Amino acid sequence: MGSVYKPPDSVVVNRIQRAFPSDELRERARATNLIQRERKLDVVALFYTLSLGFAAGSDRSIQAFLERYVEMADCDELSYATFHGWFKPGFVALLREILDEAIENLDTGQTELSGRLERFRDVLIVDATIISLYQDAKDVYALDDDRAGAKLHLTESLSTGLPTRFRTTDASTHERSQLPTGEWVAGALILFDLGYYDFWLFDRIDANDGWFVSRVKENADFEIVEELRTWRGNSIPLEGQSLQAVLDDLKRQEIDVQITLSFDRKRGSGASATRTFRLVGVRNDDSGEYHLYLTNLERDDYRAPDIAQLYRARWEIELLFKELKSRFGLDEINTTDAYIIEALIIMAALSLLMSRVIVDELQKLDAKQRDCADDAAASSTRLPRRRCSHAVERHAHLIQLYLMLDLGYELPDLDSLLLWSSRDPNPHRPRLREQVESGEFW
Structure with missing residues (x-):
């Protein structure tokens, strides 16, 4: 046997x-x-x-x-x-x-964060990516009038490297509509792409005891209500100024101020609310331009360069999207079903x-x-x-x-x-050699 x-x-x-x-x-x-x-x-x-x-x-x-x-x-x-x-x-x-x-x-057992990240329960990175599809799929997955595409909405945990949310819509769906707010943000730092730039969202994260860092739109203008770092010498005073009025004239290495922003207290209600958040900027020596961020993190815990360094972790989700597309086939969906x-x-x-x-x-x-x-x-x-x-x-x-x-x-x-x-799945289809040997001339 x-x-x-x-x-x-x-x-x-x-x-x-x-x-x-x-x-x-x-x-x-x-x-x-x-x-x-x-x-x-x-x-x-x-x-x-x-x-x-x-x-x-x-x-x-x-x-x-x-x-x-x-x-x-x-x-x-x-x-x-x-x-x-x-x-x-x-x-x-x-x-x-x-x-x-x-x-x-x-x-995965990899949940401990250290250094700048140790105070957070987790760091959650939120983003979306478009998956190109055949044009005939546009009835379900519309990108625009002539193209089809699905949009993957993903939240990644920096501590585990795993998704915590994974949702699919048609490509025309706005990113912000797919991100819920609530207690899930408590104790976590949320890193945003500009697709989620929303003052109401920032307020909800703060109200639920979470933290956030978001890039700032290029044309964003805020009233500066307080400078959190003063500069010696002939520096331009910022308090009471609008951001865009002074931004081009600044030469300092960092911007660290409190700003006010207004938003609808409840979506569609027409009732507005005003909040004060922190705006920081780090000057790029090569271009002379500032990378600007909004956050509710305190200056005593995180200086302006720390905020910029925290935001660099957002690149992890870009690597995750690349992995999903290049290794796990999201860029090779060859069907319209x-x-x-x-x-x-x-x-x-x-x-x-x-x-x-x-x-x-x-x-x-x-x-x-x-x-x-x-x-x-x-x-x-x-x-x-x-x-x-x-x-x-x-x-x-x-x-x-x-x-x-x-x-x-x-x-x-x-x-x-x-x-x-x-075995040939189409055994009755004439092969090329058979056509050459005995097929009719067209």
Whole structure:
């Protein structure tokens, strides 16, 4: 009797299963009635196929995912039409539910902030990016009259590197409309792109015991009510001046003042409110122009250069968008089907979370190995997150194989798999050679 292959124990595989338990995936699928309706659907195999499918590189097509699924579920009788038909509202809703649950509960263990950031519960970076789509998708995902695009609205936690909010709209939706206010900001520093420049929003963050730093629009004009830093010599007095009236004449290295701004107390009410916030500016020596920021952080805790340095952390979300587009396929959505578009966007987010889970486990493994070796450099970061992500991407197919075996799936028959994958899906379409040999001349 031949021995049964047992894969070696893998802490990475175990960590993946703890993050996305098979029993919970099946239970969620049963709740949507997908299992009863689609007998060939194995939701566990499908989920891991989709979430580890980024190893296919730019080929994030339904055909590529089908081939991966057949490898894992060993069901070579599954047709493309059947597989394509699974991507309907119920399945997209299931993916969204899994994503929302993961965003809420995943823990990378990397939550401590230090230095300038240690006073904050977290630093949350808010931004949006446009995903280009085929023009025929503009009925659902409109960018303008002639173009189609989806807009991804994302909030990233600087402490964990994970999204805390992930929403998709058509590209014409304004960023500000997708950002709720409330107790979620308490104790956190919120960093804004100019797409969220809104005085009412700043007031709500302050009222909910949060902090914010936002860039200032170029044409913004405020009344300066107090200077928070005085300058020796013949400096221009700013108190009582408007910002634009004095900005071009200033030569000082920093601006640090209190300003007033007015906004609707309640949207659409017509009743205005006035608040005082801090405006800081740091002069660029090369251009002579100021980078201006609005904030409610106190000068005693953060001087003007500190505010500028805090805002630099906003670049992290740009790197996250780049990762989603270049590695997880958000720039390669080659379909006009609204449900598949939504599914591919959610799948990119799940792929990102899966990658982060694996990277976190790799960093823990590395730390344990260095502790055991009494490495003098043990305190340094030996496995940078993005380098780890590249390694996970290169070996995702192998990770899926180990996961498959650990979950009790069997390796597919190689000959049958290759035959199935090689068969022409359009066998009645004449090949070029056949047309040359015996086809009619047009």
